[in-house]
Amino acid sequence: MDWILMCKALVLGVVEGLTEFLPVSSTGHLIVAGSLLNYSNAQAKTFDVVIQFGAILAICWEYRRKIGAVVAGLPTRPEARRFTLNVIIATIPAIILGLMFEKSIKSVLFSPVPVSVALIVGGIVILWAEARNRDRSAAPKVTSVDDLSYMDAFKVGLAQCFALIPGTSRSGATIIGGMLFGLERRVATEFSFFLAIPIIFGATLYELAKVYKTLSVDDAGLFAIGLVSAFVSAFICIRWLLRYVATHDFTAFAWYRIGFGLLILIVGYSGGLSWAE
Numbered sequence: 442m443d444w445i446l447m448c449k450a451l452v453l454g455v456v457e458g459l460t461e462f463l464p465v466s467s468t469g470h471l472i473v474a475g476s477l478l479n480y481s482n483a484q485a486k487t488f489d490v491v492i493q494f495g496a497i498l499a500i501c502w503e504y505r506r507k508i509g510a511v512v513a514g515l516p517t518r519p520e521a522r523r524f525t526l527n528v529i530i531a532t533i534p535a536i537i538l539g540l541m542f543e544k545s546i547k548s549v550l551f552s553p554v555p556v557s558v559a560l561i562v563g564g565i566v567i568l569w570a571e572a573r574n575r576d577r578s579a580a581p582k583v584t585s586v587d588d589l590s591y592m593d594a595f596k597v598g599l600a601q602c603f604a605l606i607p608g609t610s611r612s613g614a615t616i617i618g619g620m621l622f623g624l625e626r627r628v629a630t631e632f633s634f635f636l637a638i639p640i641i642f643g644a645t646l647y648e649l650a651k652v653y654k655t656l657s658v659d660d661a662g663l664f665a666i667g668l669v670s671a672f673v674s675a676f677i678c679i680r681w682l683l684r685y686v687a688t689h690d691f692t693a694f695a696w697y698r699i700g701f702g703l704l705i706l707i708v709g710y711s712g713g714l715s716w717a718e
Contacts, residue, residue, distance in 0.1 A: 447666055449478045454492050454667035458674025461496040461641075462634065462682060464567065464613030464694050469556050469705060487655055490648045491664045495671030497642050500634050502672075503679050520587055527589050531598035531615075531632075532639045538602050539644070551607050553709035559608030560702030567695035570617045574690070581625035586632050589624070596622045597632060601640070608702070611637065617691070626686045634679065 456474045460467040471489055475481045480488075501508060514521030539546075549555070583589055600618025604611035612633050619629030649656075 446480075446663055449480045450488065450663045450667040451670050452478065453480070453488065454495060454670030455674045457489070457492045457667070458496055458499065458671040458676075459678050461493070461671075461675055462500075462612050462637065462678055464563070464610045464616060464691055465698055465701070466556075466560055466563070466608050466610040466613070468607050469560055469701065472556070473705065483655055484660065487649075487652045487660075488664060488667055490645055490652065492667040492671040493641055493645045495668040495673075496675040497638055497645070499672050499675035499679060500637055503676060504634065523591075524587060524589075527591065527594035527632075528635055528639060530591055531594040531601065531636055532643075534595075534598040535601045535605065535640055536643070539605055542605065546605055546607070553705055555606070556608035557702040557706040557709070559606050560698045560705070563609050563613055564695040564698030564702065567613065567617055567691050567698070570621055571690045571692050571695070574620060581620075581628070582623040583628055584625045586628050586635070589628075589632065593619075593622060593624065594632075597624075597629075597636070601636060610698075611640070613691075613694075613698075626690070627683065630682065630686050 453471065453474055456470050457467055460470045472481075475485055475489075511521045511524055515525065550559075583593060597615055597619045600614045600622075601611060603609050603614040603618075615633040615636055616626075616629045619632060620626060624632065
């Protein structure tokens with residue numbers, strides 16, 4: 442195996458793991474990283490799909506006890522059934538809209554300007570949401586992920602639909618949306634993590650079903666490096682973010698998004714960024 446390709450796989454796996462659960466858009470970062478590493482061919486597109494499994498496995502491992510308790514409690518515990526139904530309810534809107542507008546999203550929105558605008562607008566929304574949160578005197582009404590109502594879950598699911606726009610950030614949409622709907626910051630973050638399991642797992646399987654013919658045994662080692670590095674970096678990021686949200690808001694991420702969006706716009710127009718279609 443080419444050691445240069447191995448290094449590229451390692452770097453891209455780390456980028457995926459670090460950005461998948463932060464409100465900064467993993468899509469935009471993978472595009473820029475792939476361009477800088479000159480890795481944006483057909484194999485790279487399949488690689489980007491495969492390494493998402495690493496990030497999902499990190500969530501499953503971090504919350505393995507919670508997931509195990511929910512699965513075991515489905516036959517007997519109403520709270521386990523409610524939690525599961527909340528995740529399903531919050532997942533359905535994005536699935537429906539994603540299937541309806543998949544072709545339009547990829548043909549119209551998957552280019553430098555829309556992604557840059559989504560990053561910048563998303564940053565501004567986070568700044569507004571945090572300012573609103575500071576000015577609000579009432580305490581969050583939902584302080585545990587087990588206390589979400591079906592309507593809370595549905596509203597977070599609607600917020601997740603904004604993540605269909607490349608550059609928005611699924612975690613950003615669900616976390617900020619959850620906070621605006623009355624979820625405590627940590628609760629919104631944790632629920633966003635749980636929503637990642639069905640939505641990203643399903644999207645990954647869907648994309649793999651379309652490109653499985655391009656998979657080769659020769660690529661197994663390369664994909665394994667990316668998947669493992671995505672798992673490790675995502676696991677570290679999840680642990681860090683849960684500690685971070687206990688004492689910080691998302692203002693720093695908002696400014697980062699705005700700066701990163703402007704960078705993509707400037708570099709893209711100058712011809713310094715190759716944008717694979």
